[in-house]
Amino acid sequence: MDTLERLTSARIIPVVVVDDVAHAVPLARALVAGGIPVAEVTFRTAAAPDVIRAMAQEVPEILVGAGTVLNAGQVDQAADAGAQFIVSPGFLPSVVERAKERGLIVVPGAVTPSEIMAALEAGLSIVKFFPANVYGGVDAIAALGAPFGGVKFVPTGGVSSANLGEYLALPNVIAVGGTWMVKPALIRAGDFVAVENLSREAVASIAN
Template sequence: MLNKSEKLVSLLGGQPVIPVLKIADAKQAVPLARALARGGLPAIEITLRTADALEAIRRVAGEVEEAIVGAGTILDPAQYDAAATAGSRFIVSPGITKELLKASADSDVPFLPGAITPGEIMAGRQAGLTFLKFFPAEQAGGAAFLKALASPIADVKFCPTGGVSAVNARSYLDLPNVICVGGSWVAPDDLVKAGDWGRIEELAREAAGLRKPA
């Protein structure tokens, strides 16, 4: 049986970019998820930064069979539980706390907490998490900082998020300790608001082409 970090890798490791989405109108969620999946990015993170976020997760989980929907910006156990109940298949947090680690231990839904310092990363590792979010990636030192962690903490892998774009994604994906990256550039707010699903599908296809080196 896979442990939770291995389960996360199986969910997210099949694509180089995880779209990080802020959905203001739940009606946009299903066509957006379908466009991203058609472009080759079925795994998506819907952040709990809007009032419609949980409803958006519910709709994608219930109506888009090809999607792997997760919840982001989870700050406390109540949000963890609410997101899991809504149908999230993975949970993402900007940081790591004892309370969230306990919520993760009590849940079947795997947890991807953010960590940027060696101490935070080691705390996640000691809790049994060997796949972490590196956030905010660019502000915390970028690919060079993450590369420096690859040798001393070799068994921990990362999904860098925060300032990652089509321009710099490759610098992260080339690292041995990076599984995938998270980014919002594949579904910018203006295209989502306009319902330009065709252009979003194109951006997703371009991002899906950023495969990690063999």
């Protein structure tokens, strides 16, 4: 199974904010144990590259990517640390090109028709729809499916256990990004049992 298949087969992509690298490995193990072997480690903290490196080296079962990537330099930092995919909140050609140069899957943010067309022109067919709850959510993604039949979406922002099923029921949604199973407070408290349990509940909810 290649990176893209692993990314989309999980159906849920935990969006992780980690301040302390000591939490990286137990967090990754909790996600794997809970049935979600994916982590999008956001570049919202200075620890992000070290967290990616620790997860990639110590927990090979997990697919580790970098999120909130805003420039080509961060793409390089993520790639050097062992990230296997890049997620950006918006579409920036320099980020997309550098990710391609580094051999990484890249999922840029695109919510308007113009942004989606720019992503298509760059050779991409998967985009992040962020923040989903602000830009129309399920209804907006369903409507965009008509003119953009070949585009697949990863909605993030406002996705929760309550609406997870609605998003994943859309034929043009291949996965969702979320934080409810990896809330920063849980991570800071070292409550990885809760992370595992919430992850398991999320997986069970989409299996039914």
